[in-house]
Amino acid sequence: MRVLVTGATGRLGRVVVPRLRDEGFTLRATSRRPRTGDGVEWVTADLATGAGLAEAVAGVDAVLHLASSPRRRTHEVDVLGTRRLTVAADHAGVRHLVFVSIVGVDRVPIAYYRHKLAAEQVVAAGSVPWSVLRATQFPEFLADLLKGASRLGPVIGDRAVLAQPVDPIDVADRLAVMLLAGPSHRVEDFAGPEVLRFDEAVRTWLAARRVRRPLLPVRIPGRLGRELRGGGLTTTATPTGTRTWADYLADTYGGTGGR
DSSP states (O other): OEEEEETTTSTTHHHHHHHHHHTTOEEEEEESSOOOOTTSEEEEOOTTTOTTHHHHHTTOSEEEEOOOOSSSSHIIIIIIHHHHHHHHHHHHTOOEEEEEEETTTTTSOOHHHHHHHHHHHHHHHSSSOEEEEEEOOOHHHHHHHHHHHTTTSSEEEOTTOEEOOOOHHHHHHHHHHHHHHOOOOSEEEEOOSOOEEHHHHHHHHHHHHTOOOOEEEOOOOHHHHHHHHTTTTOOOOSSOOOOOHHHHHHHHHTTTOOO
16 A cells, blocks of 8 residues: 655654554655655655645555644644645545544644644545544653643642543554555544543653652633543543553653653
8 A cells, every 4th residue: 555644754753654664555755845765755745835745645545644733824734734635635536534633622622623623624524535533642742741831840730630641653553554444434532541630640750750849730720621621632432552651651761760
């Protein structure tokens, strides 16, 4: 199967590309700048303008759409860019488009999530047979959040917020299964094997880093706080990934006490 991967240089893409390559997929990957290497065919394409998309999708069986721009031009890239991609894929006769989204985009009132939900709707309304995988937060994202929350000394946050971190390796494996299975025309949730409270994640993160800092509880107000405490970023869907938050901490900090 020949697969085009958008967002191949991102946090998930850097894991997905070698995983799919090792599974025997023939890969083409997009980048906004010329690239070579990694055992894939690189093409230059830009979702924000549509430049290079027709060439990128030509001759592929499936598109794995990972690209996103959460910090700038989000509507232009995530929503309009996804529409440009689906149109180009339709014209090229692509038989399956797999879009990666986020668990909670339909519940948690975050601006970025509204764009991701709109992009899901673009995919579902398009002519290319499709599947959507909503994944929970990656452990690296949670660790970055904790680092930011502790910049002033204590770790600041709402102790009752719930998360269910999923390892990108597990997500990559699930995406391989979805590509081989073909279009499902449905949205599937995929999460890590355990739900964590914020205060539990803080405690184990500090212990792994051998750092002593207090947790300064700050309750997130309004609907956002209610959804985050009520499990808006979690799911009961199965199957789940297998790698835990503790696995991530052991891989990252185990035995070193590094900060």
